[in-house]
Amino acid sequence: MRDVAARAGVSAMTVSRVLKGSGRVGDSTRQRVLDAVSDLGYRRNETARNLRLGRQSGLVGLVVTNLANPFYAQLALGAEEVVQEHGLRLVLGNTAEQLAREQDLVQDLVSRRANGLIVVPSGSDQQHLSPAALDSTPLVLAARPPAGIEADTVLVDDFGGARAATARLVADGHTRVGFLGNPPTLFTGAERFRGWWSALEEAGIQPRDTWVRRGPYDVVTAEAAARELLDRADGPTAVFCANNRLTLGACRAVRGLGSAAALGGFDAVESADLLGVPLTLASYDPAEIGRRAARLLMDRVSDDPGARPTGPPRRTIIPTSLAEFTA
Structure with missing residues (x-):
């Protein structure tokens, strides 16, 4: 000036x-x-001016765990759509599933007087997301549930989607269905594993530990894990994959091995019809998760205190639907 x-x-x-x-x-x-x-x-400098005046920044923070996954890009676009309708701006941060980075990002956004936060938590330690730690900054959790705190939450039907996709593989004649998934410490990994297990038990099939591979996989390491799983003499004839990165890795393994294995997966996969592998996907709209989370948050940051929700935290479940692709 x-x-x-x-x-x-x-x-x-x-x-x-x-x-x-x-x-x-x-x-x-x-x-x-x-x-x-x-x-x-x-x-x-509106941020500095607002801080001097004791006002909020006009920013909404979105903290996600893996920007390399298209799921989070779509979630961000959905959240931004709603946030902009309210005259606010979305600020995006990536934690790479690291709790310390999440804590730093959240604290930085609070110190900048963000109007509210949408967070995909990286683990079960969420005390840095408590109202006291956030100085009462409104919070909504997305894709993963609260642990030890209370917060509005938007989740996907992880259990139901995994069970439905696995059940379809069984209905197609597969009695040896493997599981390629996330570590059990992740809520989504645990729920999708539970859905896979439940579908097999309901069909009278005893799941085997030798059919399971779980780890912090990306596309490359998922391909290696799927190859090892499918290349066994007693290996599965179909595999359920717990997210789109794992599904892509497993598709590479099936094609590389020249296998006739079928795949089930969670999350939509771009150009799934071109992969040349029999594929059943439990899909949903990631952008809708962002939109729903942002709407819940906008309720909490309303300029009219009388319009803000009261009572217990709200929880929204996004349903899944099955999509099938032939080889």
Whole structure:
């Protein structure tokens, strides 16, 4: 602002009045200030100004665990759509499933007076997301449930989707169905494993530990795990994969081995019809998770205290549907 004042030959107070639209500035002076603003490319630091005035920043923080996964990009787009409708801006942070990074990101957003937070938690230690730790900043959790705290939450039907996809593989004649999934410490990994197990038991099939591979896989390591699983003499004839990254890795393994194995998966897979592998997917709209989470949050940050929800935290479940693709 001082640079603008010097270029226009006025005081910093006069610049401030012009930027605020005050009528107590002459037309010629106002034009000199506006020309100086344009020449210098000046933009007022709204965050710093809001902090000085004790106001919120106009920002909503979205903290996710893995930006390399298209799921989170779609979730972010859905959240941004709703947030922008309310005149706010979305700020995105990635934790890479690391609790310390999540804690730092959340605390930074709180210190910047974010209007609210949408968080995909990286684990079961969530005390940094308690109302006291957040200085009462409104919070919504997405894709994973609260643990030891209370918060509005948007979840996917992880158990039901996994059970339905696995049951379809069984209905197609597969009695040896493997599982390629996330570590059991992750809520989604545990629920999808439970859905796979339940579908087999309901069909009178005893699940085997030798059919299971669980770990922090990406596409490359998932391909290796699927190859090892399918290349066994007593291996499964079909595999359920707990997310889209794992499904892509398993597709590579099936094609590389020249296997006739069928795959089930959770999450949509781009160009699934071109993969050349029999595939059954439990799918849903990730953007809808973001939209639902943002709507819950906007309720909590409403300018009208009387319009804010009261009572226990709200939970929304996004249903899944099956999509089938032939080889």
